Amino acid sequence: MSAASNVKWVAVSQTARIVSQLANIFVLARILPPSDYGLMAMATVVTNFALLLRDQGTSAAIIQKEGLAHNTINTVFWFNILVGVLIAIIIMACSPLIAGYFKHSELINILLMLAIVFPISSSSISHQALLERESKFKKLAFIELTSSIIAMVVAVIAALNGAGVYSLVLQAILMALLSSILIWITSDWRPKGKPTIGELKAILPFTGHMTAFQVITYFFRNADSMVVGRLLGAVSLGVYSMAYRVMLLPVQNITWAASRALFPVMSRQQNAPDEMGKLYLQTLGFIAFLTAPLMAGIFSVREVFVEVAFGQQWLQVSSVLAWLTPVGFMQSISSTTGTVFMAQGKTKLLMWVSLFNAVLHLLAFWLGAQHGVSGVAEWYFYASVISGLISLRIAGSLVNCSAIQMLDACIRPLAIAVIMSVVLRAIYWHSLGMWWNNVAALVVLTSLGITIYFAAYYLFLRETFNSYLSKIFKNKTA
Structure with a gap:
């Protein structure tokens, strides 16, 4: 299966996830208070770290390894099972200490329940890696779509029946269980x-550095939640985590989709850096084409977006989004670098780059927390720009891409998105009080933004615009 077809089916899966996540956020945010989201965010700090240790880089090793024997897969499978069980035991044992750190005793029960996710999900790591290695993303798309929708519906029903934060816990457990069952059936x-x-x-040189990278990355991606939760409290963390989830949409659902689909293809081209570089530049351009208007659009209508999507109890989210939306664009581009490092087998270099990024972000979060939750978001932006530029430069050198080439791939969609944002922002401020309701304002401004962006792209970059469309329709039946 080609890279384009891979991207298509991963995109289908991720689009479904976006719809599911948005529906989940919009519905549950009107049922659950910020404090419930804050409690879940505290628990997620722990479970996200455990998820990294659960994998140990073994799935990436299965995909990247040129010659793969059954005995290797079998060994990885049992190793992952052992790690999953050990992680569950450790989380259960440490739950009182974690609850004490965050000063919320209810975290104990939440963590005890979430611990079951790890042995369940560990049982399907090798199977999923094999499906990705074989580029069976169409089947994976169905699995992820089915499990996410069912888990979301159950969570909403539970929330409506007074389950509170445990509706979010139930969603996580059910998602892991359904995904694992369906992956086993498919593989x-x-x-x-x-x-x-x-x-x-035999795979330790790859997985050891990969695990170190994932652990370090975890800390800089979750250090903000640790700092906000510890210094500013559960309500502030609930507000921040909601804005963060919106910011993560392009990273998780566009960049991650592209990186996941490209990794098997780039791994097969690991001895042809020029070909990898060409594919990488095309990927950067396409990601920027999608994420620049998405983040610029949310930035432009953030106040009305928050009120319509989440309700008035979440209005503080808009001030955090003012900084996190540009972070979302920057990370949608810079997060692709991990694929280049892994495909080239440069996991040690990836580890050192991520260590620098982690130290930089941790310092930024601490400095930002002195100015409240919006201050954390502001300093996050500064750190993301610095770390992103450094990561892109190093990754580009591995595949013979210059800084000018990477800038050229991203600057034009970004420039058009900025123009769109300026126009939308001007219209928003000059029309305050003129809309009959916020929903109408959001619909009109969103439609106008889409029209401005794609019309400008077609007018000034018609050849590129047409090439994107042709690739989409060419692979429609792939």
Whole structure:
């Protein structure tokens, strides 16, 4: 399956996730208070870290390894099961300490329930990696769509029946269970035979540095929640985490989709850096084409967007989004660098780059917290720009891409998105009080923004615009 077809089916899956996430946010945010989201965000700080340790970089190793034997997969499978069980035990044992750190005793029960996710999800890591290695993204798209929708519906029903924060916990558990069951049904591979230490040692040079990278990345992606939760409290963390979830949309659902689809293809081209570079530049341009208007649009209508989407109890989210939307664009571009490092087997270099980024972000979050939750978002922006430019420059050098080439791939969609944002912002401020309701204002401004962006793109960059459309329709039946 081609890279374009891979991207298509991953995009289908991620589009479904976006719709599910937005529906989930819009519905549950009107049922659950910010404090419930704050409690779940505190628990997520722990579970996200555990998710990284659960994998240990083994799924990436299965995808990247040129020659893959059954015994290697079998060893990885049993290793992941062991790690998943150990993580569950550790979380259960440490839950009182974690609750004490955040000063919320209810976290104990939440963490005890969430711990079950790890042995469940660990059982399908190898199977999913094999499906991705074989580029079976169409099947994975169905699995992820089905499990996310069912889990979302159950969570909403639970919230409506007074489950509170436990509706979010139930959603996480059900999502892991359904995904694992469906992945096992879809994959033909089954564990057979005993695991061997030799097979595990053979992939350690790759997985060891990969795990270190993931752990470091976890800390700088979650240090903001740790700082806000500790210094500013659950309500502030609930506000920040809601804005953060909106910001993550392009990173998780566009960049992650592209990176996930491209990794198997780039791994097969690991000895042809020029070809990898060409593919990478095309990917950067396409991601910027999608994320620049999305983030600029949310920035432009953030006040009315928050009130319509979440309700008046979440109005403070808009001030945080003012800084996190440009962070979202920057990270949608810079987050692609991990794929380049992994495909080239440069996980040690990736680890050191991520260590620098982690220190930079941790310092920024601490400085920002002195000025409240919006201050954290502001300093996050400064750190993201610096770390993003450095990561892109280093990754580009591995695939023979110059800084000028990468800038050229991103600058034009960004410039058009900025123009669109200026126009929308001017219209918004000059029309305050003229709309009969906020929904109408949001619909009109969003439609106008889409029209301005794509019309300008077609007018000034017609060839590029047409090439994107042709690729989409060319692969429609792929």
